[in-house]
Amino acid sequence: MRRLAARLGLPLMIVVAGCAPAGTGPTGPLPSDQDQDQDQDPFDRRATAVAEGWRPGPGWSTGYIPLQDPTLLIGEADFTPATQTAFQAGWYRKPADLPARQPDSGTIRFPDGELRVPLVDADEAFRTLTNGVEPPSCPGAKKPEVPPPPAPGGDPDGTVSSRPQGECVALTISKVELGTAPLHTNRGEAQVPAWLFTVEEIGAVVATTAVAPQAVGRVPDPVVPSDSAPEGLVAAQNIIEVDGTRLAFRLGVGSCDSEITPLVQEREDLVVVGGSVVRSTDVCDAMLKLEEVEVTLKEPLGTRPVLDALTGAPLRVGGN
Known part of the structure; x- marks a missing residue:
């Protein structure tokens, strides 16, 4: 897949990207009717509920719904x-x-x-x-002029x-x-x-x-799982770039959160992403920070939608 570019202003607070570690969720195609068990980790349970609740309707596979700024x-x-x-x-x-x-x-x-x-x-x-x-x-606009010699006492x-x-x-x-x-x-x-x-x-x-x-079709309304979200789960905000099997996206985290980790569950028909954080126990402001992260998929993304594990919403490239 070609690299995608979007028109957007980058957020003021972006930190170094991370990569998904082993054990953050299935990275190979999974059947949509996979049996659930109590040993499945919290993110996997959440991602599975999001995936099984995704019912976009026939227009999703036949119509035109842009997921990027026009x-x-x-x-x-x-x-x-x-x-x-x-x-x-x-x-x-x-x-x-x-x-x-x-x-x-x-x-x-x-x-x-x-x-x-x-x-x-x-x-x-x-x-x-x-x-x-x-x-x-x-x-x-004017053509940049050749600057004059610096005056005495200048920079x-x-x-x-x-x-x-x-x-x-x-x-x-x-x-x-x-x-x-x-x-x-x-x-x-x-x-x-x-x-x-x-x-x-x-x-x-x-x-x-x-x-x-x-x-132009309308983005379908997400279906939020009825169960409470796992402790420390944070939402994916938007996709930054898709390049082959590389999927880069932004997480919305707290300014004092630590151990920020991207999470992914990859299926044959869709991909669910999110992130986990450790919340600070100290006094902290409530400011949202956008952090760039990335994961590597088993197969190129292709036509599969990318859903946020917290809200169930399909992610856009660039601005939300």
């Missing part, structure tokens, strides 16, 4: 602090020559088939790109920033065309019709999916 970066971008801020905020100048023709229907190509869907025009895609807001009054190393971090930039779109973009969906990574905006200041393409709203 706007994503294609390729590598040459960001500065100012253009990174503008990209995350959706600050773009509207091009005067947006394609005006309403496009014909397009085809979503899933690993397991194709789906013909109606599309939106470039103007509606641009509104999605900008989150429907106008950019602030920015003077526009010891003589470095000068050519673009202050707080500078306001509205991004310029130099080209707009209809194409496709890779997107994580209910049926794995799909090639989805998208409007491709070439952004001058970052030297990259920003894609916004072109599928009309009436063709």
Whole structure:
């Protein structure tokens, strides 16, 4: 599976990733009707209950349900602090020559088939790109200038920033065309019709999916197991990356939690993830911290959904 990228601002508090240790749950495909016994560990019991409660309906296997932000970066971008801020905020100048023709229907190509869907025009895609807001009054991007020699008494190393971090930039779109973009969906990574905006200041393409709203399915409501969650179980917040058998995700933990461990139960039709922590007995604030962790699956994720062991909800790539 290709590496997935999403448009999101990384949380301020992220710590070093961990790996799932042996004994954190089954790592091979398991039959959905596996017998339960009292010796099964608490996470396995919880994950099994989540898996057996997953009943997404027929639309999950036949329709289109995006599990990623509709706007994503294609390729590598040459960001500065100012253009990174503008990209995350959706600050773009509207091009005067947006394609005006309403496009014909397009085809979503899933690993397991194709789906013909109606599309939106470039103007509606641009509104999605900008989150429907106008950019602030920015003077526009400027080419970085060669800094002058440092003045006497300046910084010891003589470095000068050519673009202050707080500078306001509205991004310029130099080209707009209809194409496709890779997107994580209910049926794995799909090639989805998208409007491709070439952004001058970052030297990259920003894609916004072109599928009309009436063709987009709804994420099914999760079924939370009736039994209490195991002590120390924490929820998975979102997927960071899927790369072959490597699955990286974020856990929501307390700022004073320790021994943070990713947990996984892998089945033929889905994967359940979560984490365990040791709670502090000292006085601590209630601030949530997002910690990056990863696990290695026995088989590539493919079209299997990834469910959170605490809530039963399917995880999205990038922001929740």
